Amino acid sequence: MIATLTTGDFIRRNGLIIAFAAILAIVALSAPTFLTVGNLLGVLRQIAIVGTIAVGVTFVVISGRLDLSVGSGLTFLSVLVVSQHNQIGPAGALAVTLCCGLLIGACNGFLVAYLRFDSLIATLAMLSLLQGVTIWYSGGANVNVADSTTWFSFFGRGSVLGIPAPVLLLVLGAAVAGFVLMRTRFGRAVFAVGGNETASIFSGIAAPRIVFATYLISGLATACAAIIMGSRVMGAQSTIGQGYELTVLAGIILGGTSLLGGYGSIWRTIVGVAMLGFIENGLILMGFPYYVQWLVTWAIVIMAVWIDLAAKRGRLLA
Amino acid sequence: MTQSLTQPALSGHKGMARTILLRSHIWLFLLAACVFFSVVSPYFLTVNNLANVLTQSAFIGILAIGMTLVMINGEIDLSVGATLALACALAIGLHNGGASAPVAIAAALLAGTAMGLLNGSLVALSGMHSFVVTLGALIGIRGLVFVYTGGNALLVNDFEYTEIPEVYLGQISLTAMIFFALVLFFQWFLTSTRHGREAYAVGDNVEAARDAGIRVGRHKLINFTLCGFLAALSGVLLSMRLGTAEPQAGRSWELWAIIAVVLGGTRLKGGYGDMWRTLGGVLALAVVQNGLRLLNTPNYVELIVMGLVLLLALGLDRIMLLGTRKGE
Amino acid sequence: MAGETILSIEGVSKNFPGVRALKDVSFDVRAGEVHALMGENGAGKSTLMKVLAGLYRPDGGRIMHKGEEVDIRTPLEARDRGILLIHQELSLSPELSVAENIFLGSWPTKGLGILNKRKLNSDAGRVLDALGCDFRPTTRVGTLSIARKQMVEIARAQAFNASVVIFDEPTASLTDTEKEKLFSIIADLKARNVGIVYISHKMNEIFEITDRVTVLRDGVLQGTVNTADATVETLTRMMIGRALxxxxxxxxxxxxxxxxxxxxxxxxxxxxxxxxxxxxxxxxxxxxxxxxxxxxxxxxxxxxxxxxxxxxxxxxxxxxxxxxxxxxxxxxxxxxxxxxxxxxxxxxGGRENITLPHLGLFSRLGIMNRERETQVFTRYRETLEIKTTGPSQRVGNLSGGNQxxxxxxxxxxxxxxxxxxxxxxxxxxxxxxxxxxxxxxxxxxxxxxxxxxxxxxxxxxxxxxxxxxxxxxxxxxxxxxxxxxxxxxxxxxxxxxxxxxxxxxxxxx
Incomplete structure (x- = not known):
């Protein structure tokens, strides 16, 4: 009895990882160029932006909330970093962008943690607000980096020992975030608040402060992603981040982090996001148009639902 | 945890007035917005403009009707924007391919309904939250649209197709009339049919509903299917109005539909809301959009105003909750 | 017929992981009686009640309804057999009207799924009148006081012609006047040959309105006595069962x-x-x-x-x-x-729960010291005799005592x-x-x-x-x-x- 339950649990929680491995195998077999260092690094470079945001949003999701404002946040912060770069140089631009990222996180955090607004709607309102702010700030026009020779270009285009800088940044960020989430006091509190907010309050944890902090992290991660984005594109425009909020969530969910809060991890998020990236890449290598990946993603979600269902019933087939 | 010992049987007149005020804030907001724009812009309060607002509002409005049904159940459907695009593309694509307009339209509606049915079955079967299920569908259905259109916009060959909705009652377009008819129908549906009233029971107290013998899964499945159908209908109307089907049509519209519904006062957690509120929310969105454009304000103002209004609506909802709690 | 046994259970057992909630319990309700069910918290009253109402299925024993053996699998089946449970946490939908709540799940229609509101409201009105309620069928339940909400539940029992009504601590949040009203309604139900199961901790209520008392302790039947023959002392002794x-x-x-x-x-x-x-x-x-x-x-x-x-x-x-x-x-x-x-x-896990209030104590510079956490976990597992498979076993899977x-x-x-x-x-x-x-x-x-x-x-x-x-x-x-x-x-x-x-x-x- 207990054994079957744990198997069920295992499949439910790791089914997606298994599916991921299967997909990788299929892709590797049908597209020989897939398993080359160059290609894999290319994929990782592709997922760096979504991945960086997803790392931050994972904190919010584990604390039992959502953040839909990250797409608009990414847009605004990309536009900001590029314009500021043209005006005050790379160091100032980075500082301003990171501060604004934190500020956006603070707004979300204030609304959700202290005013106790529903996180879906509150961050949806922020999505709309930030879209407006972006257009107001940029006048709706594209901005381009005027001087592409500064060290700003490192974040999106540079590399260290052959590893692209965005990948390095993502790995570094994910490692730090993973450590914070799994090994620190704060991380423990995030799980406790997401797992049972009332009990965490009865254990002396200042739950609103924790939730607020998760939004700060999400904002900061979005700012980092915006810096990578601005540097890679060497420019930005007002729709650049549209839809990222949902891609990010899709990655997090695919990894197996629970939207209800209290369960999840950074490595799951990375796997989920990577899965999306590798599917895209593999399908393109196999000669499919890029949008076929969306169908595959959908199929995976449906499969996840099915696995969940099967695990509940204790068997995989009928 | 705590149960209050005493509770007034019915809130007094003052309480009632307060409740009515707080529960219908959207109409007050709409009225204020209309008065404001009438004063500041001479073009706002013209029959032509208002009729235009109504037509404009119908597309998101029809999505919002379906969203309301699903949200009263305590669920959400993120895939409506993509379903709209699918129906839009199918209607034009099939018609271009030789199918007669009615056949193309029927096929498009059927496809949307099927998408809703799929979402509904997954939610009903798995008990997984609809946010996850329909987020997948949002991505996947958009993928279907791209597969069908090859990622390019489809232009309708037969220009008569775009003239189908050119029927007016006075100044009111067919599209707007369909929207209103649907609001009326679904309001009636919610208040006067067994399924409609059970929607509240399911959203309100799902255990009680299940214990009373309501088949909750099947119930939700029906609402998701209706939601898919309505999204497709909106897509077909859009295809007639535009004469083109952009593969990215209706992108983020699911978010606008949710905003309209929540703005109206329907509760995200389920059990509370109706079509009048949604109508109010949809019209408020459209009036603010239209008014600000008439004022020649840059389009970012509109986005910022909507964000703020949404936060305001959330704040009001909170005050209302606190108010009722104090009353207990 | 008054005095006839309507519902009885014979030798019913129910186990939960780590807990034996009911062991070989027999219990019966006769028409026109108020049968009290008493016991300490955790004695098995609520489990028994849920077995009767179709919320739990017993592991052993049988349930007899009007002389035939039945299998009550859902609350709906219980209701169809005329057995209704009135929850302590009322199971109503606050946004629906009184009438809709009373007939939830079986609303009358005019065909094509169109609700027959007139019939719904007049049916509900009749039931409410019979109970002497002072609110209308169209009132939204969310606006009613707790006592009135309880009346809606009773009306539901009435509307389905319940032959057995189970009250779970119904007076817990009622004022004295409301309580008197409830008692007169119970007397009324009794006069109409309804069998009533009455769960309460309050001795004075037991003596005021019940005919028989059944006492459970630790899931085991301690006996059924006529209220007239019982005293506070005998009942207490049955519930506690040992000298203090x-x-x-x-x-x-x-x-x-x-x-x-x-x-x-x-x-x-x-x-x-x-x-x-x-x-x-x-x-x-x-x-x-x-x-x-x-x-x-x-x-x-x-x-x-x-x-x-x-x-x-x-x-x-x-x-x-x-x-x-x-x-x-x-x-x-x-x-x-x-x-x-x-x-x-x-x-x-148990380890994480123990240290949750003292994260500062078990961390340095914000980094958790897992070894020390495990040490503390091990220490308390031994001294408090906690049965758990390890430091990270989810506490949700443990029995109440271990939790x-x-x-x-x-x-x-x-x-x-x-x-x-x-x-x-x-x-x-x-x-x-x-x-x-x-x-x-x-x-x-x-x-x-x-x-x-x-x-x-x-x-x-x-x-x-x-x-x-x-x-x-x-x-x-x-x-x-x-x-x-x-x-x-x-x-x-x-x-x-x-x-x-x-x-x-x-x-x-």
């Missing part, structure tokens, strides 16, 4: 300095003028019925709620009302009433000065109960001040050095030594109730 002195271990009285003193603490609508003190090594019992405001007092002291007024003295010095964090740092700890909702994060031990371990691991235990043994097995009672005595002897809040009288009488009684948000009696008797406690709790209700009657007149 032999079961409970009271700490030796060796009191030290005052740890906490509260003066005039009040919170509008919850409690008023709360003053008391507790000393080192003392076990202070706080007795009162559910809803008296006991948990609210504890939660205010711990800082989860804010007080409106009052002063707090900690070890002689006045302090402001703390936040939970400050309370924990002082050593003022609360093991809350609801383990699953307030006490534990059930998705986390409660984790809640205690959570506070014990960082030298508490005052431990408030709110219903420490509710819903847990006998073995764990005695471990916890012994632990309370041991802790007090080590100099800890303990406040035990309980609605289980034997528990309060057994472990406390001193008892405060509470009723309707105020303290109304203090008992020590010889004066700590059941009669005195019951007297104190009910005296206040009567005096306040007569006061209310006077102001009404």
């Amino acid at each position: 002195d032999s079961f409970f271990t009271r700490a030796r009285s060796n009191f030290g300095a005052e740890v906490l003193r509260v003066e005039g603490m009040a919170k509008k609508g919850l409690f008023e003028n709360i003053s008391f003190s507790v000393r080192e090594g003392e076990v202070l019992g706080l007795y009162g019925l559910i809803g008296a405001g006991r948990s609210e007092v504890a939660e205010t002291l711990f800082g989860v709620r804010r007080a409106d007024a009052g002063r707090l003295f900690w070890k002689g010095g006045e302090i402001p009302f703390p936040t939970p964090r400050q309370a924990i740092d002082l050593g003022l700890c609360l093991a809350p009433e609801s383990r699953k909702e307030q006490g534990l994060v059930i998705g986390m 409660q031990k984790f809640v205690l371990a959570k506070w014990l691991c960082n030298k508490p000065r005052l431990l408030i235990l709110d219903e420490p043994t509710r819903g847990i097995d006998v073995g764990s109960k005695s471990v916890i009672h012994a632990l309370i005595a041991k802790l007090a002897e080590e100099g800890l001040a303990v406040i035990v809040i309980s609605s289980e009288m034997p528990e309060v009488l057994g472990v406390s050095h001193r008892i405060l009684t509470m009723s309707e948000g105020a303290f109304n009696g203090e008992f020590t030594g010889e004066a700590m008797t059941e009669e005195n406690l019951i007297d104190a709790v009910s005296r206040h109730r009567e005096s306040s209700s007569s006061r209310r009657a006077r102001t009404a007149a």
Whole structure:
């Protein structure tokens, strides 16, 4: 009895990882160029932006909330970093962008943690607000980096020992975030608040402060992603981040982090996001148009639902 | 945890007035917005403009009707924007391919309904939250649209197709009339049919509903299917109005539909809301959009105003909750 | 026909992981009788009730309805057989109307799924009239008082022609007048040959309205007696089943300095003028019925709620009302009433739950020291005899007793000065109960001040050095030594109730 339950649990929680491995195998077999260092690094470079945001949003999701404002946040912060770069140089631009990222996180955090607004709607309102702010700030026009020779270009285009800088940044960020989430006091509190907010309050944890902090992290991660984005594109425009909020969530969910809060991890998020990236890449290598990946993603979600269902019933087939 | 010992049987007149005020804030907001724009812009309060607002509002409005049904159940459907695009593309694509307009339209509606049915079955079967299920569908259905259109916009060959909705009652377009008819129908549906009233029971107290013998899964499945159908209908109307089907049509519209519904006062957690509120929310969105454009304000103002209004609506909802709690 | 057995269960058993909730229990309800079901918390009353109402399926035994063996699988099937449960937490939809709630799941239609509202409302109106209700079928249930909501549930039973109605502590949140109204309705149902199962803790109600009493203890049937032949003493003895002195271990009285003193603490609508003190090594019992405001007092002291007024003295010095964090740092700890909702994060392991209030203590520079956490976990697993497979087994999978031990371990691991235990043994097995009672005595002897809040009288009488009684948000009696008797406690709790209700009657007149 207990054994079957744990198997069920295992499949439910790791089914997606298994599916991921299967997909990788299929892709590797049908597209020989897939398993080359160059290609894999290319994929990782592709997922760096979504991945960086997803790392931050994972904190919010584990604390039992959502953040839909990250797409608009990414847009605004990309536009900001590029314009500021043209005006005050790379160091100032980075500082301003990171501060604004934190500020956006603070707004979300204030609304959700202290005013106790529903996180879906509150961050949806922020999505709309930030879209407006972006257009107001940029006048709706594209901005381009005027001087592409500064060290700003490192974040999106540079590399260290052959590893692209965005990948390095993502790995570094994910490692730090993973450590914070799994090994620190704060991380423990995030799980406790997401797992049972009332009990965490009865254990002396200042739950609103924790939730607020998760939004700060999400904002900061979005700012980092915006810096990578601005540097890679060497420019930005007002729709650049549209839809990222949902891609990010899709990655997090695919990894197996629970939207209800209290369960999840950074490595799951990375796997989920990577899965999306590798599917895209593999399908393109196999000669499919890029949008076929969306169908595959959908199929995976449906499969996840099915696995969940099967695990509940204790068997995989009928 | 705590149960209050005493509770007034019915809130007094003052309480009632307060409740009515707080529960219908959207109409007050709409009225204020209309008065404001009438004063500041001479073009706002013209029959032509208002009729235009109504037509404009119908597309998101029809999505919002379906969203309301699903949200009263305590669920959400993120895939409506993509379903709209699918129906839009199918209607034009099939018609271009030789199918007669009615056949193309029927096929498009059927496809949307099927998408809703799929979402509904997954939610009903798995008990997984609809946010996850329909987020997948949002991505996947958009993928279907791209597969069908090859990622390019489809232009309708037969220009008569775009003239189908050119029927007016006075100044009111067919599209707007369909929207209103649907609001009326679904309001009636919610208040006067067994399924409609059970929607509240399911959203309100799902255990009680299940214990009373309501088949909750099947119930939700029906609402998701209706939601898919309505999204497709909106897509077909859009295809007639535009004469083109952009593969990215209706992108983020699911978010606008949710905003309209929540703005109206329907509760995200389920059990509370109706079509009048949604109508109010949809019209408020459209009036603010239209008014600000008439004022020649840059389009970012509109986005910022909507964000703020949404936060305001959330704040009001909170005050209302606190108010009722104090009353207990 | 009056006196005929409508529903009976024979030899029913029900097991949950780690707990035997019912063992070989037989029970029957006759037409036109009120049959009380009594027992301590965790005795199996609610399990039995849920078996009758189709919410649980028994593991063994059979259920007989009107002479034939039946299998009640869902609440719907129970309802179709005329068996209706009136929950303590009412199962109504607040946004729907009274009529819709009464007939939920079987609304009349005019065909094509169109609701026949006129029939719905007139049917409901008839039922409401018969019950003498003062609200209309079209009223939204969310606007009704708790007593009126209960009437809606009773109306539902009436509408489905229920032959058996199960009341689960129906008077828990009713005023005296509302209670009288309820009793007259029960009498009415009885006169119409409905069989009534009445679950209550309140002795005076049992003697006032019931015909027979069945007592359960630890899932085992203790017997069924005619109420006329029973006394408070015999029933209590059946419920407790053993002499108080032999079961409970009271700490030796060796009191030290005052740890906490509260003066005039009040919170509008919850409690008023709360003053008391507790000393080192003392076990202070706080007795009162559910809803008296006991948990609210504890939660205010711990800082989860804010007080409106009052002063707090900690070890002689006045302090402001703390936040939970400050309370924990002082050593003022609360093991809350609801383990699953307030006490534990059930998705986390035992180790993580123990250290949750002391993350600072188990970390350096914000980094958790997992080894030390595991050490503490191992220590308490051994001393408290917790049955768990390992430090990361989710506490949600453990039995109530083991869960409660984790809640205690959570506070014990960082030298508490005052431990408030709110219903420490509710819903847990006998073995764990005695471990916890012994632990309370041991802790007090080590100099800890303990406040035990309980609605289980034997528990309060057994472990406390001193008892405060509470009723309707105020303290109304203090008992020590010889004066700590059941009669005195019951007297104190009910005296206040009567005096306040007569006061209310006077102001009404």
